[in-house]
Amino acid sequence: MTNLLIQNATLPSGEVADIAIVGEKIVAVGKALAADSAGADATVIDATGLVALPGLVDLHTHLREPGFEQSETIYTGSQSAAAGGFTAVHAMANTSPVQDTAGVVEQVQRLGQEAGYVDVVPVGAVTVGLEGMQLAELGAMANSRARVRVFSDDGKCVHDPVLMRRALEYVKTFGGVIAQHAQEPRLTEGAQMNEGKVSADLGLTGWPAVAEESIIARDVLLAEHVGSRVHICHLSTAGSVDIIRWAKARGINVTAEVTPHHLLLTDELVRSYDAVYKVNPPLRTQEDVLALRAALADGTIDIIATDHAPHPAESKDCEWQAAAFGMLGLEIAASVAQDVLIDSGASDWNRVAAVLSGNPAKIGLLEEQGQPLVAGSIANLTLIDPKAKRVIEHSHSKSDNNPYRGLTLPGAVVHTIYRGYQTVTNGQLAEKGRPNA
Amino acid sequence: MTLKHLLSAGDLDRDTAIAILDIAEEMAGVNSRDIKKLPTLRGKTVVNLFFEDSTRTRISFELAEKRLSADVINFAAKGSSVSKGESLKDTAQTLEAMGTDAVVIRHSASGAAQVLAHSGWINGAIINAGDGTHEHPTQALLDAFTMRRRLHGAASHGKGLDGVKVVIVGDILHSRVARSNLLLLNTLGAEVHMVAPPTLFPVNTSNWNASFHYDFDTALTSVKPDAVMMLRVQGERMNASYFPTEREYSRMWGLNGDRLGLLGESTLIMHPGPMNRGLEISSVAADHKNSTVLEQVANGVSIRMAVLYHLLSGERNHQDD
Amino acid sequence: MSTRTVLTSGDIDRAITRIAHEIVESNHGTKNLILLGIPTRGVLLANRIGQVIQRHYPEFDAVAATGRLDITMYRDDLAKHPTRSVGETAIPAAGIENAVVVLIDDVLYSGRTIRAALDALNDLGRPSVVRLAVLVDRGHRELPIRADFVGKNLPTSRDERINVQLTENDGETSVVIES
Numbered sequence: 037m038t039n040l041l042i043q044n045a046t047l048p049s050g051e052v053a054d055i056a057i058v059g060e061k062i063v064a065v066g067k068a069l070a071a072d073s074a075g076a077d078a079t080v081i082d083a084t085g086l087v088a089l090p091g092l093v094d095l096h097t098h099l100r101e102p103g104f105e106q107s108e109t110i111y112t113g114s115q116s117a118a119a120g121g122f123t124a125v126h127a128m129a130n131t132s133p134v135q136d137t138a139g140v141v142e143q144v145q146r147l148g149q150e151a152g153y154v155d156v157v158p159v160g161a162v163t164v165g166l167e168g169m170q171l172a173e174l175g176a177m178a179n180s181r182a183r184v185r186v187f188s189d190d191g192k193c194v195h196d197p198v199l200m201r202r203a204l205e206y207v208k209t210f211g212g213v214i215a216q217h218a219q220e221p222r223l224t225e226g227a228q229m230n231e232g233k234v235s236a237d238l239g240l241t242g243w244p245a246v247a248e249e250s251i252i253a254r255d256v257l258l259a260e261h262v263g264s265r266v267h268i269c270h271l272s273t274a275g276s277v278d279i280i281r282w283a284k285a286r287g288i289n290v291t292a293e294v295t296p297h298h299l300l301l302t303d304e305l306v307r308s309y310d311a312v313y314k315v316n317p318p319l320r321t322q323e324d325v326l327a328l329r330a331a332l333a334d335g336t337i338d339i340i341a342t343d344h345a346p347h348p349a350e351s352k353d354c355e356w357q358a359a360a361f362g363m364l365g366l367e368i369a370a371s372v373a374q375d376v377l378i379d380s381g382a383s384d385w386n387r388v389a390a391v392l393s394g395n396p397a398k399i400g401l402l403e404e405q406g407q408p409l410v411a412g413s414i415a416n417l418t419l420i421d422p423k424a425k426r427v428i429e430h431s432h433s434k435s436d437n438n439p440y441r442g443l444t445l446p447g448a449v450v451h452t453i454y455r456g457y458q459t460v461t462n463g464q465l466a467e468k469g470r471p472n473a
Numbered sequence: 474m475t476l477k478h479l480l481s482a483g484d485l486d487r488d489t490a491i492a493i494l495d496i497a498e499e500m501a502g503v504n505s506r507d508i509k510k511l512p513t514l515r516g517k518t519v520v521n522l523f524f525e526d527s528t529r530t531r532i533s534f535e536l537a538e539k540r541l542s543a544d545v546i547n548f549a550a551k552g553s554s555v556s557k558g559e560s561l562k563d564t565a566q567t568l569e570a571m572g573t574d575a576v577v578i579r580h581s582a583s584g585a586a587q588v589l590a591h592s593g594w595i596n597g598a599i600i601n602a603g604d605g606t607h608e609h610p611t612q613a614l615l616d617a618f619t620m621r622r623r624l625h626g627a628a629s630h631g632k633g634l635d636g637v638k639v640v641i642v643g644d645i646l647h648s649r650v651a652r653s654n655l656l657l658l659n660t661l662g663a664e665v666h667m668v669a670p671p672t673l674f675p676v677n678t679s680n681w682n683a684s685f686h687y688d689f690d691t692a693l694t695s696v697k698p699d700a701v702m703m704l705r706v707q708g709e710r711m712n713a714s715y716f717p718t719e720r721e722y723s724r725m726w727g728l729n730g731d732r733l734g735l736l737g738e739s740t741l742i743m744h745p746g747p748m749n750r751g752l753e754i755s756s757v758a759a760d761h762k763n764s765t766v767l768e769q770v771a772n773g774v775s776i777r778m779a780v781l782y783h784l785l786s787g788e789r790n791h792q793d794d
Numbered sequence: 795m796s797t798r799t800v801l802t803s804g805d806i807d808r809a810i811t812r813i814a815h816e817i818v819e820s821n822h823g824t825k826n827l828i829l830l831g832i833p834t835r836g837v838l839l840a841n842r843i844g845q846v847i848q849r850h851y852p853e854f855d856a857v858a859a860t861g862r863l864d865i866t867m868y869r870d871d872l873a874k875h876p877t878r879s880v881g882e883t884a885i886p887a888a889g890i891e892n893a894v895v896v897l898i899d900d901v902l903y904s905g906r907t908i909r910a911a912l913d914a915l916n917d918l919g920r921p922s923v924v925r926l927a928v929l930v931d932r933g934h935r936e937l938p939i940r941a942d943f944v945g946k947n948l949p950t951s952r953d954e955r956i957n958v959q960l961t962e963n964d965g966e967t968s969v970v971i972e973s
Contacts, residue, residue: 228583236675239583239607239652244676308591309584353592355561355582357605475876496880499864508917513867630882782867787877 037457037471039074045083045419047409048385055088057415060456064411079458083419086450089389091123091416092370093396093405095186095215095293096269096341098362099125099156101147102140103132108346108434110144113366114153114469116344116433118459120366121418121449124155124397124405125344129166130191136161136172138180145182152469153459157400160184162203162214166192171203178210185401188215190269191316193251195221200255204264213291213399215267218251218276219243219317228356230303230318238306240356243318245273252276256283256290265289267399270343272298272317274327281336291399293341294328296365296372301325301439311352311359312439315345332391333382339395342369346435364438367431370420371445378422379446404455415456424448432465475787478590478599479780482610482653487633487660489783494618495630496779497772503540504775511778513786514543517574522564523602524550524580529746530602533770534577537777543785546573561585565594573597575785583607583649598784606647612745613653615776617661619765620700622772623741635662638696642668642689642726643704643753644715646675650704650745655683668692670726672715689726693735700741703728706753719752727751728758741765797957800948801969806929806960809945810839813927814846816943821894824854826922828893830863832911833881835900837862838960839929843898861886863897868910885918895921896943900958902928905939930969932956 040057047053047065056064056073064073072078099113108116110127117125127144129135135144141158148156160177164170166189177184187207194200194216203214224247229235231242252268256279259266271277271294280292297315302322305313313319331337345362352359373392377383397406407413426448428440452460457470474489485493503511519538521531531547538545550564559567561580568576575598578586583605590599603609620637621629639658645651645667658665665683667674678685686692693701706726708719716722723729728742733755736742742754742764750756759766801809821827824847831840844856864881872878897911908926915924927943932950948971950956955972959965 233677233680309587355585355588357582499880511867786872
């Protein structure tokens with residue numbers, strides 16, 4: 037593995053600096069570092085005009101392996117993540133078999149390590165088989181080699197209030213966190229899209245905002261009551277934002293995420309009945325989009341998490357009702373962050389670094405990710421060209437359910453460095469992952 | 474405007490809608506003479522692609538197609554991708570390989586007709602014969618045609634439904650007939666009112682150009698409609714708590730004898746069929762002289778002939794959507 | 795583009811009168827006579843001819859014996875043009891079974907309109923006789939069709955246009971050739 041000398045990168049603070057990387061670590065950061073700061077044979081990367089961010093960390097990805105390899109594998113998903121500037125992803129538990137035992141989570145972690153493009157951190161299921169009846173062996177998963185700290189039944193809601201309470205209490209044992217997919221199941225039976233003006237016109241069963249908000253309200257109060265922390269997945273409504281804001285003001289230990297698609301797309305797109313826009317929670321109204329964008333900027337929402345959900349063509353190339361829920365997201369997350377926080381003037385690159393890297397690493401308790409770009413940190417970083425404009429077409433995912441196809445988004449990932457290894461060079465994915473020690 | 478497909482009642486502007494109604498008048502003439510046949514679609518192949526059981530609508534389309542001398546194929550497709558039958562895509566591509574000029578599709582999924590039309594799997598004209606709870610445009614056309622004929626008689630030609638007051642009653646939330654009628658009646662200048670229990674209205678109807686009532690009696694006495702359109706209510710909705718019992722639904726929203734008394738002398742009583750006699754409509758109302766239920770069926774054939782003529786008889790070199 | 799008037803209003807009136815008399819003459823009277831105009835101007839001509847017949851033979855009820863036959867559905871060239879609108883067909887109450895049907899149109903050209911009219915009549919019943927009256931025969935037949943009663947024979951070239959105007963529809967009455 038060659039050492040790297042990055043020259044003239046713009047740090048999140050705005051300061052221009054060089055970054056020297058030897059092996060797995062950043063050894064020096066500063067203006068005009070000596071040419072041999074990373075050793076004599078270091079590869080020099082000219083980062084003029086590029087913004088350097090700590091490697092992006094996704095708290096919510098679906099890698100589909102084991103069980104659904106026709107959509108994605110840990111290998112292809114890791115590649116897609118690296119292409120998007122990520123150096124770590126949390127692999128959600130709705131695989132087959134479900135990630136509800138130490139054995140399965142260790143296997144997922146090992147496959148991620150072998151692929152070598154990102155740290156694959158398995159998420160443990162909250163309940164056995166995601167059935168919502170009985171707690172899974174959270175302790176075993178936490179103590180396994182995978183060191184699971186984030187638990188989620190995502191795809192499904194932990195709707196039984198007693199079970200949710202117990203889960204919130206139990207994870208305090210090892211400082212874990214329950215990540216709730218907030219969806220009251222009875223209020224959303226057969227739901228296909230946001231319940232509103234558009235669903236009235238289209239004759240599709242509605243998914244009312246209250247089905248999300250009522251669960252969030254319940255869970256933040258539960259977390260407060262038992263003194264635990266809780267994380268809310270993919271916030272999608274203005275009402276949910278209000279509840280999180282209220283909860284934080286009250287001192288409740290809650291964190292919240294938002295997906296790129298909920299920051300950009302609305303339910304008006306569903307009028308085409310094109311199932312590429314079918315997702316759970318559904319695309320909402322423009323008012324919701326604006327509230328989520330403002331909340332990401334003002335800190336009410338802590339992170340962007342992609343909820344990258346690949347599906348094969350036969351699950352999307354059909355009538356709406358028969359189609360699967362989910363959209364790709366790993367390769368446009370940084371662009372959407374730039375659109376919401378930088379190009380809009382709402383915030384700055386420090387905030388981008390926080391929502392895409394620092395905060396998700398903190399929530400997931402990842403010590404070697406989301407670190408500041410200073411000497412001594414593990415060399416996980418990405419270099420982005422903010423002036424680039426991309427017409428979104430190709431993706432490295434195995435699947436193609438990409439709602440951004442044809443859109444022009446700002447910014448492009450030029451280089452990604454994962455534990456000192458360049459996984460992306462000049463926008464090109466490395467053919468192999470990082471060699472294991 | 475020349476349409477390539479008929480997917481939604483909203484596809485029709487006023488002139489086109491009236492033109493279709495006028496053509497249907499001529500078709501009705503054909504349907505009442507001895508030789509009920511026109512050579513107009515000779516050599517064209519039309520497929521009735523019905524994923525949902527509906528003998529009545531299918532027969533209506535089949536008659537319309539045959540009277541225009543088209544070749545008819547009836548394809549009763551079982552299920553969809555959901556029930557692991559052949560997918561919509563594969564069915565469509567199979568038909569295209571066999572060569573069809575038009576597909577009349579009925580499907581249980583809202584938007585199925587639109588997905589089929591814009592998929593690129595099929596080149597012919599797509600006619601929506603009912604997609605889930607979304608739309609049923611030929612039903613709205615035959616309803617409008619029925620009203621126009623009853624109201625204007627022999628002088629119908631060229632006329633819309635300007636100023637006509639229509640009250641639609643029933644399970645609006647799940648009704649494709651209601652949605653298509655809402656669009657077409659507005660296009661033709663009618664005034665639309667809807668009556669239903671609050672549970673059977675969509676939560677947000679702010680986009681809809683209509684007035685909404687919960688009380689049937691008040692609606693009848695205040696609006697004094699020219700036509701009352703009763704929608705079929707599924708008794709099973711009771712199990713999802715849309716209303717407590719069929720008895721209560723019938724009492725509050727059914728067109729029973731007492732409510733008949735609130736109607737005007739010539740107020741039309743309409744129903745798309747099939748009727749639940751005793752639930753949303755009493756036998757007295759269904760068999761009343763002002764009931765148009767049977768002529769709606771007859772008019773269905775004329776309207777569908779007019780739609781087929783409009784979509785298929787002219788040159789077919791439209792731009793792809 | 796030059797235009798020349800080939801029939802004036804007076805010429806047309808005289809032609810209509812002559813045609814009306816010829817129709818009655820060939821039928822040996824007005825019994826079983828049905829006049830069917832082909833929309834649009836054929837209908838106006840049929841009305842005029844009917845009125846002339848009734849004026850001279852009061853036993854002929856022009857209103858009851860005159861109708862309109864729209865032939866759009868029977869055209870052989872539908873697929874070559876955008877969708878055509880369909881005109882009204884109104885057959886006299888007496889029907890055409892065993893009747894002497896006189897088809898009436900303004901201009902006879904390729905003959906295809908009349909062929910379509912014959913197909914339409916075939917689906918409506920079985921007249922005992924079908925005759926054809928036209929105001930102008932401009933030649934260039936593409937089918938073996940001929941008119942029984944002709945207002946004026948006007949040999950034309952294919953790139954000339956014949957413009958028939960009748961007051962009820964066009965404000966004035968005349969036949970004009972444009973070239």
